[in-house]
Amino acid sequence: MSQSTTLSIDAMGGDHAPDMVVEGLALAHKALPNTKFIVFGRANEVAPLLAQHAGLSDVCELRHTDDIVSAEEKPGTALRSGRESSMRLAINAVSDGEADGVVSAGNTGALMAMAKFVLKTLPGIDRPAIASLLPTLRGESVMLDLGANIQCDAENLVQFAVMGEVFARHVLHIDKPSIGILNVGTEGLKGNDSVKQAAAILYETRLPIDFRGFVEGDSIGLGKVDVIVTDGFTGNVALKTVEGVARLFSDALKQELKGSIWGMLGALIAKPAIDSFRTRFDPRRYNGAMFLGLGGICVKSHGGTDGLGFFHAIKVAHELVVDKLNEGIKEDYARFSSEHHNTILDPTAAD
Numbered sequence: 001m002s003q004s005t006t007l008s009i010d011a012m013g014g015d016h017a018p019d020m021v022v023e024g025l026a027l028a029h030k031a032l033p034n035t036k037f038i039v040f041g042r043a044n045e046v047a048p049l050l051a052q053h054a055g056l057s058d059v060c061e062l063r064h065t066d067d068i069v070s071a072e073e074k075p076g077t078a079l080r081s082g083r084e085s086s087m088r089l090a091i092n093a094v095s096d097g098e099a100d101g102v103v104s105a106g107n108t109g110a111l112m113a114m115a116k117f118v119l120k121t122l123p124g125i126d127r128p129a130i131a132s133l134l135p136t137l138r139g140e141s142v143m144l145d146l147g148a149n150i151q152c153d154a155e156n157l158v159q160f161a162v163m164g165e166v167f168a169r170h171v172l173h174i175d176k177p178s179i180g181i182l183n184v185g186t187e188g189l190k191g192n193d194s195v196k197q198a199a200a201i202l203y204e205t206r207l208p209i210d211f212r213g214f215v216e217g218d219s220i221g222l223g224k225v226d227v228i229v230t231d232g233f234t235g236n237v238a239l240k241t242v243e244g245v246a247r248l249f250s251d252a253l254k255q256e257l258k259g260s261i262w263g264m265l266g267a268l269i270a271k272p273a274i275d276s277f278r279t280r281f282d283p284r285r286y287n288g289a290m291f292l293g294l295g296g297i298c299v300k301s302h303g304g305t306d307g308l309g310f311f312h313a314i315k316v317a318h319e320l321v322v323d324k325l326n327e328g329i330k331e332d333y334a335r336f337s338s339e340h341h342n343t344i345l346d347p348t349a350a351d
Contacts, residue, residue, distance in 0.1 A: 004034040005321050007314065008090040008099035011041030012068040013106025014303045014310070018042075021105070022049040022056075023307025028314040029056050035318060038093050040065055040086040065089055069110045071303065078110035079117060087111060091118045094296040101297030101317040103288075105310060111300055112148055112291060119296040122326060124333050127152075128293035129160045130232070130300065131167055134242065135285075136223025142168045142177075143220065143228040146289060147236035154197035157181065157229055161202055162333050163292040164227040165209055170323040171316070176208060177226035180215035182234060190214065194231075207335060288313035290320060292329070297321050 009025065011018040018041055025037060036059050039046060043064035050057045067085040069078045082088050087106050093099040095118045104111050108130075116128060131144035144164050149156060161179050168177035181199055183191040188199070191214065202211040212225050220228060220238060230238070257263045287309040291298040297320050301313035320326075 004036075005032075005101075005318055006036045006038065006099045007317055007321075008038045008040065008093035008102045009314075010087045010090040010102070010104035010106055011039050011046050012086040013104040013111075014301065014305070015071075015105075016304075016306065017105065018046045018049060020305065020307045020310055022046065022053070024310030024314055025050075025060065026053040026056055027307060027311035028318075029053070029059055031311070032315065032318050035059070037061070038063060038090070038099055040089045040093075041068075042066060042086075063089065069107050071107050073107055073110055075107075075109040075113035078107065079113045082110065082114070088114050088118075091115050091296075091298070094298070095119055100321040101299065103299045103301060103310075103313050103317050105301035105303050105305065105313070107303075108147070108300055111298070115291055115294055115296070115298045119294045119298065121293050122295055122330055122333070125159055125163070125293040125329075127156055127159070128291045129156075129163065130235075130289050131164060131292045132239075132289040133171065134220065134239075136221055138223030140172060141220070141223050141226050141228060142172070143230070143235060143239070144292060145230065145232040145235050146239050147232045148291070149232040151233070152194060152231035154194045154201065157194060157198035157231070158201050159293070159333070161198070161209070161211070161227070161229045162207075163329050164229060166328040166332050167290065167292060167325065168226050170325050170328060171319060172226065174226055176210050178210045178212050178224075179227040179229060180212045180219065180225035182220075182228050182230035182238070183214035183216065186214045186216060188213070198229075207332065285312055288316035290316065290325075295326070297326065 011021045014020060038061045040063050043062055046062055050060055065084055065086050069082050069085045069087045087104050090102045091114050094102050121128060127149050129145035130148045131142055132146055133140045134143055142164050144160050165177050165179055168174055181195050183195050199213060215224055287302050287305050289300045297317055299313050299317040301310050
C-alpha cells in the first residue's frame, strides 16, 4: 500500500488554470492512491470542474480565495500584497503542517520569493536552486540551477552539487550519480574562479560523490553525467536553448514528412517509431521543477502546460515527499559541511 500523502495545490496558477489543474488532479487521483489534496482557488470556478470527475471531490478539500498572483507580478509585490492569494495559502499549508508539499504553475519569481519567505531554507543552504529532469541519450539527467540564482559563487555551486546528487538518487534511483559542472571547456584551467574553486572543493571531498569535473554544453543531451551543476543564468539559457532545438527538430521533421507523397508514405511506415520518439521526448513528461534547498517540498509546473503536464508535476512532488528528499539533503550536507567547513567559508583555501 502506498504511503498516505497530502499535497496543497495552487488552482489558479498557469496559463490555462484552473481547467488544466483539475485535469491534472483527476489523473493524479487515478495514479496516486492514498493521496489527498488541499486545493486553493476561486470556488465558483474550481468546484464545478472537480464535480466533472468521479470521486475527485472526495479527495480534494477546496478552500476559497479570490486573490491570485498574476504572471506579470513582480516577486516583491506578490510577497507584500499576495498574502491571501491561492499561491501563498497553498505554501502556508506546508508550513502549517497540513500538507506535505505544494505544487503551482504560477509566476516562478513570486513562487520562489513566497516559498523562501514561508518555508525558509534548509540548514547550511544559502540559496534554493531550481532543479529539473532533462531527457538524454542515456535516459534522464538532473540540471540545476535553472534560473533562481543569476550569479553564484563557489559555495553556492558546491551546495547545488550536493543537493543535485541527493535529488538524482531519489528521483532517478541511481545509487551513485555522476556530477559535472557546466563550463566552457573540460580543461581544469578554463572557466571563471567560481567554477574552478567549486571543482577543487568537490574533488577533495571524502563523501561518496562521483564528481567528473567539467562538462560542456553538448554533454547535456548526450547524458555524460547524471547531474549538471551551473548558475541560474547559464542554466536557464541552456534549458531554453535545448527546448528551442527540440521544437526546431520536431517542426522541421513534420514539414519534411508532409512535403511530399514519399514523405507521407515514410511517415506511415515509421509511425510506431515516431510515436515512441514523441512519447520519449514529450516535454510534459519532464514537467515539474523542484525548488531544492527549501524547508519544504515545493514543485513548479510549467505555466503553459496542460493537464497531463500538471499531473507529472504532482507526481514529482509526491515522489519527493515519499522518498523523504529533504531529510537526505540535510543529512548529506551536514556531513559535507562538517568535513569542509573552513573551505566552504573561505573558497580560496581550495587553491
